[in-house]
Amino acid sequence: MISKENLGGKVKLKRALISVYDKTNVLKMANFLKSKGVEIISTGGTYKYLKENGIEVKEVSEVTGFEEILDGRVKTLHPAIHGGILAVRSKKEHMDEIKKKGIEPIDMVVVNLYPFFDKVDEDLSFDEKMEFIDIGGPTMIRAAAKNFKDVIVLTDINDYDRVIDEIESLGDVSFEFRKKLAGKVFNLMSAYDGAISNFLLGEDSYNDYLSFTYKKAQNLRYGENPHQSAAYYVKTCGKGAMKDFEVLNGKELSYNNIKDMDIAWKVVNEFDTTVCCALKHNTPCGVAEGVNVLDAYTKAYECDSISIFGGIVAFNRKVDKETAKELVKIFLEIVIAPDFDEDALSVLRRKKNLRIIKCSVKPSGAVEFAKVDGGILVQSPDNKLIENMNVVTEAQPNKSQIEDMIFGMKVVKYVKSNAIVIVKDKKTVGIGGGQVNRIWAA
Template sequence: MKRALISVYEKNEKLFKFVNFLDQKGYQIVSTGGTYQYFIKKGLSNLIEVSNFTSFPEILDGRVKTIHPNIYAGILANRSIEKHMKSVHSHNIHLIDIVLVNFYPFFEKIHHKPEPININSLIEFIDIGGPSMLRAAAKNFLHVTAITDKNDYELVQSEIDDYGFPSLKLRKRLAGKAFNFTSAYDSAISQYLLDDKFPIYLHSSYEKKINLRYGENPHQKAAYYVNITHKGSMRNFQQLHGKKLSFNNLRDMDVAWKVVTQFSEPACCTVKHSTPCGVALGKNIIEAFQKTYYADTISSFGGIMAVNVPITKELAKEINHIFLEVVLSPNYETDVLNILKIKKNLRIISISEPISDRLEYVQIDGGILVQESDYFFPYEKSYKIVTKKKFSDQELKSLFFAQKVVKYVKSNAIVVAKNTQTLGISGGQTNRIWAARQAIERALEKSKEGLVLVSDAFFPFRDVVDEAARSGGIRAILQPGGSIRDEESVKACDDYGIAMAFTGKRHFKH
């Protein structure tokens, strides 16, 4: 007799439909307590409870029910080895051909709403029997079918219909999926219990959310995975309209949202090729948008735009006058969506989760670099003015605004701002003077006075100060300091009547 062991936490009609199919095909269904009761109520007939199958009752509040030689020998016996078969027959052990398991929902309980459950309760959602049985079945895939994904039910059913049993090719693939899942499950538990940023072994639990059309370029295949164990703004966003998201869209969305969520005032940011090209605050979102777009009308074309407050009808109409790939906002009213949806390809994203990245990962060939995320520091309390001239209140506000932008600009990075609006951004340059010249030049096209300059790293020479002075409009500078030639830059500022402060914190972004 063929047997299928079914032990699941999640019980639904799709499961019952598949198990009923197995029942009709002559499989004896071996099942655990809760699952057994579910199938009894559904009217399955060829059904046996695990405690009767093992002749041993469930004990320790269900912690021990499937951990028994009758179960594991029935799964692990290699049917091509005579010694194995004699052993199971001598002990009156019945072979098990299919193992279908889903686990206690540890992933879900970590993010339990409104608050995560306490550790004593969470421990009860660490599944032992389920992963053990699944791993046993996967190890013995030459003879046993391991099923953990409900999307595979129909595939298994189809092959049983066609061949009488699942093919070796399918069993091997399902075994791989089983180990793929158990490793992610164990990784999630490990990360939760260990709570170590840099453990000896680096495990990641990510689940595929979507296949992407392609990667950075059309010849590169790509997919998007979300973190199972940690929260994050990019895990649960909703796409309300438009074409499928691309690899580059997602990277730019991440940067744009990180920029605007730093501010409590209405904020707008446009991003192109993973770099902010315009950022501004306003007394309302329409003002923030207009200032952002004016900051760089050329680069905004085909860019990603994020705002940190709901989009109004007035703003929706403005957006429709320009070409954007993606718009992100915490909320949209129905009439606003109808306006934006006039552009059929515009990707409209609803996003509200705060930024919660704790670590960043960068893959290199044969390894991976892991670092803490570059959180924003409260410079309002830690900067040190090093020049004779001090900052005005307006310059301080403008400098701290630009500081929140520069750390998301590729190094070498310079941001020139006026009030709470970027006017010149330059990044990704191989030396700082080029970045400074480009940012200053772009800013001067729009304004020639009341400008401030922020740098992501120290000035190796005084040439950046000289360039700022030549502009005639830059009156304040914020930079980390720490160069052996800092005194030259300070003296240059004093000679030109420019105020400058050191923060002591560098913000390289490679």
């Protein structure tokens, strides 16, 4: 519950600066501010948009006395703007100084940034992508966030309604919420700057500072165990199989589901031939190659018909109706494939809780992380296979045996060490992992 006591240094809202790329709901906010007698200042496209929609607005150049220059690169970078944002209302010397300079305070900043997160993945030239690096917007919101006790800063359209509600009911925005809004600015800017840094330096270059940016996709019911809280975050830039999949049926995905999907999908994408992987608790329990998806699934099921129960089945080919008929005969958590025939979907959807995942994105092969207490280990992915095979035994393997060895090498990467995978005719017949003793693994 918000109370008058929580308001902290209460501001009297007189002037707001609005400059947004995403104009969703901005008319609602602008109309509300005008209804409260707030003067609105705006820039470029936002100024034009508000004006066209009948909202009285003053252009930034009227405040600064300086027109936009350099194709709009310099609009708000001016003391008349930043002095109005950064002046601490409780400091008499600040207020006297801006008054002397003819600068009026700005009490609210509503800004969202150029969409660099989206544009960096589009088919644009390097120079075109560079143009989506925002300068004026970040400068304004950082200034407003620093002075959040006196300035309300809005960067997220999902916060508009709460700000309107608080001003309507309390005449102001509570100290705690203004503090949260300021925190969201620096949270956003760390991600935004990190994305730009990775664009310029490359993600795999082991830079002095590690800055990978992720955005929350959803809260999860719980983590690895029911007593652990959890959420799922996806990369703000770049593709990724576990970012770009579609859920075609079934219950909400869990923490363990997503981890298992990631491994199963990586296993089947090790192969150019038709392969099925059955997986349980982050570990493959059956992997097999087939002449078609039904054959591959049948062989993978035969690898371990017990452990597959309640597990995940992944394919690297489209799933057809005949395969779907076999899949629904046992309890499975997830079926993941690059695509499904419509007839196959009709069969699979008879099981309402079965999660059907369509994923057409190959694993990215990005660097891998392991979090330790106080640090993060970073390494390149394990994607190197045999370059030169040197047979050190008297018995020479034939072509089929060599193919089985390579098949096993691809699978064993996804089994916890010490690990041994035994393969016969491109089908795992034994998987031993997580053993402290190599003999026991066998």
